[in-house]
Structures are given as structure tokens and as C-alpha cells.
Amino acid sequence: MMAKNIADIVMRNLFENEDSSEDEAAINLPNIGLQIMRELDEDIPAGVQGLQEIVELLERRDRVAVPLYVEQTVPLYSDEEFVSHFRMKRGVVNDLSVRFRNTEIFRSLLGHGGYEPVTPEKHVLVFLWFVGHQTASYRDVGDRFDLSISCLHDVITRMINFLLELAPTVICFPTEAEKQTTKMHYLTTKGLPDVLGSVDGTHIRIDKPAEDKDAYINRKHYFSFQMQGAVNEKKQFIDVFIGYPGSVHDARVFANSSLSRDMHTLCRGGGYMLGDAAYPCMPQLITPYRDNGHLTVAQRQFNMTHSSCRISVEHAFGKLKQRFRQLYHLKLQDMRRMVQLVHACCVLHNLADLDDLNIFEPPDVDDLPDPEAHRILGVVDPAPAADEDGNPDDLPTGQNLRDELCRQLVARRHN
Template sequence: MIYFLSNLSPEVIKWPNDVEKQEIEQYFRHKNTFPGIIGLIDGTHIKIDIPQDDPDSYINRKGFYSVQVQLVCDHNLRITDIFTGYPGSVHDARVFRTSPLSETLEEKCGEFHLLGDSAYPLLKNVLTPFPDRGLLNRQQINYNIQHSSNRVKIEHCNGVLKQKWRQLYHLKLRDIRLIVNFIRACCVLHNLGLQDGVALDLEENVEPVEPAPRLDPDNIEQGIQEDLNAVAKRNHIVNILGQ
């Protein structure tokens, strides 16, 4: 059953089509005038037992064994992209860089973008907050507030996913292939549940989810230069949002 559900993922976990993109974008634009959003991206850790192969690489910065999961969701908490299987010691930025989504992001997003936290690179199609070192102006602070307000949806998505399938708080499996398929199967069930209005019932009462470890956005280990077009795009949105 796990493998059957996992194999359904291409049919159930799908990038939004053009009509859906417009619907998602309008939702966030209406919420707080933040334009261009068609998804929220984040990483989360699934705690596991000691894996069979290369266990040390699965120890994350919190000191427990885990598998990384990169998710993108829309305004309805529907998962539109999943990439999982990397050991817990790997940072979000590297997971993103090596994911199929990264390779096809411009094609999938076009003029639109995802919102990601400071673990992600600032790109034309992934907008991140301004690093806060106490020197931000009021418009930049307002941008960060609105950015965070919109990203609450991906935090809720992670929370609902783990609340509904509580095995994901600690998956007592050791075979990574089975772990990956189990996680993917849960995401398929999550989306199917949304179609029936099931998962949304949990949105307001989810337990806090341990976020993926973060690095300082200036850390050279991330090895990514800011995209000048992305800088200009973010500054343009700062001006749209105003003070």
C-alpha cells in the first residue's frame, strides 16, 4: 500500500496550472497586497531510527537522526512539490540546489515566485526576507512582516501533515527507500484529504513543528550569490507594500 500510494504522487502532487496560479496569486495579493506568490517553500526534518547505511550523515544539528523533506504548498495547504531523502545533516540550501524543482523553477514559475525563509537563496523565483542586523528601514521591516505572515501557510502545512500522520514525528524505520516512500505516501494522502475537507479541520490546532536547522544567510557554505534581478524584484515589492 505504501508503494502504491507513493507511485500516485505524480497524479496527486502537481504544480499549479495557469488558472490555479492566478487563484493562488490573487489570494495572497488580497491578503496583504503582496504580489506574485504562487507557493511557499520550506524544509522539515522527519526523525528516524538509526538508518542501515551511513548513519552518521543522518545526524542533524539537533543531534538526532532525520531525513530532510522539502515541500512547496499553496494557500489551501495543498502540497504542490515534494523532494525528500537527503540526510538530516544536509542544509536546506543544498537540498534545494540539487532538487528537480531548482532545475525547472524558472519554467514553472515564470513571472511568479515562491516565498522561502533565510535558508534559501534570493532568486527571481524565490523571494526571501531581508537579513535583520538592526539596520533595516521601515519599508524593509514591513516587507519582512508581510513575508512571514504569508509563509505561515507552509508552517501550517507541515504541522497538519505531521498531526494527521503522527508517525512522521518519529518514523521508526531504518530503510531509507521505505522511509522516502512512506513520506511521499503521507503527502499523497494529505492532498487527497484536502479534497474531502479533512486535513483543513486540523489547521488551527496543529502542534508546533521543529523547523529545519538554519544557517546564517551570509554563511559562505551556502555558496550562492544573490541574483541582481531578484534583488531588484524584491525592492520593487518593498515599494509596492509601502510602510
């Protein structure tokens, strides 16, 4: 009877806020302990240990866990099945497990509380399963890996922290040798000299945030925050900047990013990045000619070549979301945690084999309007706004370089 009364109190308190998801409400189970004490007349185990016993009782309630899934089932997967489930190859997962084992994040768990910690391999597999499956809720993942929801939350937090520790060495500007390789790739395949990569932005769809709702409604009328990414010819990220609300224009995001401040460092020794018309044309960031209906043949050809080079960044965003399908629509509520999770997925993207995407489910459509966003905006016509360039200020020196590249491209085609 006491357990039933406790459960009734917990469930009533967990979901009294209609904006709370089941997963995130369950993470806060320990905070309900005082409410239990206030409402129950029966004696309950005293102190923190007693509350923990209650929490564990509730988390086990109606769970159908998969026993020894990592230990007995995962080793039986074929290589293709393993990649399909965990989104990365076994060798990469094993390497990440070894790296994680040697971190202070994991070592601090050893001998703590007298229990056996979740293994490094299980940490990695849990995180990959969670971010790799669009419908994977905390409860579903907890059942599959036989973890309580509070434990699962801690496992995901540790993995995010671990991957963010790796980020500076995995997502970084190219070396001089790497710059030369990238330049040669674009020169020989596209005819453009000195290209170091491309930069663009993508939107990460989210549920309606608790604060500043309007700011997160983007031009396609759904809630999102922005991710700016710069990639090389291999579609690997060399810089990411994540977290600006969806309504902010790409040019403003770029102007406030570390990449904008560090362009001289990235392009030192010669070279430039490519960006679409939303960005300002400058010596280190070349954009296409604006089509005002009077472009020359050479300018149109330049724009086509520019687009064929820049498409690598769009492909990178597509591959990132296709592999880590939670990024099609993040259901978490904590903005900081969502930004960190996306950053962690970018690290994994750079470590993954980009040729294994044929194993995964096809890309999803993630830019449909949100009826709640329409309600807030008072929109009657549901058609999203058209793309806008934002009229960024082009620098004369950037325009001069673009004209020279256009001239060289025409000359190269005629030789």
C-alpha cells in the same frame, strides 16, 4: 515439542542483532527457515509450503486478533470516530478503495494461490491506521486487522506503491487558472502580488541508521532525513523532495532538487515562490531581507508580510505530521521505504480535508536532542546549534525584484 524448539530457534535468530526492531525482525521470519532445518533433528514439513506453515504458526503465537474489525466494527463508527481512527473522512477512503480496486496492483492478487485477497477497503484502512498512530507497531496493527506480520508488510507495500502511482496527478504544479487564484489570494489578503506559494524544509526524525550515522545528525542533534515541500495558499503540496540526510543545509537540498531546475516552468507567465533566509534570493524565489540591524521601516514591514505569507508551508508540515503521526518519529530501518512512506503521506495530505485536524491529538514535540547523537558527536553541552542562514548566494536580479516588491507594498499601504 517441535513447535517450541522451532520458536526458540526463531526468537534467538530474530533478535541477535540488537539494532533490529521486533516488527522488522518478524518480517524476515521466512529467512530463518534454513536455520531451523540445520538445528532441528526432528522431521519438519518439506519444502517452501512447510516453511510457510511454520512461519504462520509462529506469527499466530500469542496473538490476540480482533475478528472482523473492518467488517463489523468500523461501520458502527460515527463520522467523527472514523476520522479520529483513520485520519481521513469516509468519502475519501471510499474513493481510494475504488481507485485501488481498479489498479493492476490489486488485480494481480485475484485468484492468486487460491485464497481470498485482502479487500481494497481493508488495504486502505490498514495503511491509514498504521501511518496515523504514532505507537502503531506492525504487531499491534496486525492484531487489530487480523493479519500476519508478513501479510501486513505486503499490504503496506502495495498501498505505498499505489499512492506513489497517484502522486504525479495529486502533487503537481498548478494550472494557469490555479496560479491566478493563488496570486489573487496573496494580493488581496497580504498585499503581495504574483506570489505562487512557499517553499521550506522539515526534518523527519528516525532512529540511528546503520550507515553514515554522522550525516543524519541535524543541527538540533537528532537523527533525521529532510523533506523539502512547496505549497500553495491551501497548504497543499505542489512539489516534494525527500531523503537528503539531516545534516545537509536547506540551500543545498534546494539546489539539488527538481524544484530548483523547474522554477522557470513553475513561474512561467510571471510569479515567484517565497523562501526563508536559508535560500538564495533569485527572481523566482524571494527571501526576506537579512536583518543586520540597519533595516529600514519598509524592509521590516516587507519581512513581516513575507513571513505571514510563508507560514503556510510551516502549517502544511505541521498538519501533515499531526494527521500522520508516524512521521513524528519513523521507526523503520529501510531508508528507501521510509522516504516512500513519507511521499505517500504527502499524497494523502493533498486528498484530505485540512479542516478536520481539530479532531486529532495535539501536535507532538519532535525536535528534542538524541543522546546517541550526542555520544557520536562528542557533545558535552547538549544545547542544539542555533539556526543558520548558510549564506546562500543572492542574485542581483532577485534583490532588485525584492526591492521593487517592498516599494509596491509600501505604496499599497499608503493608498
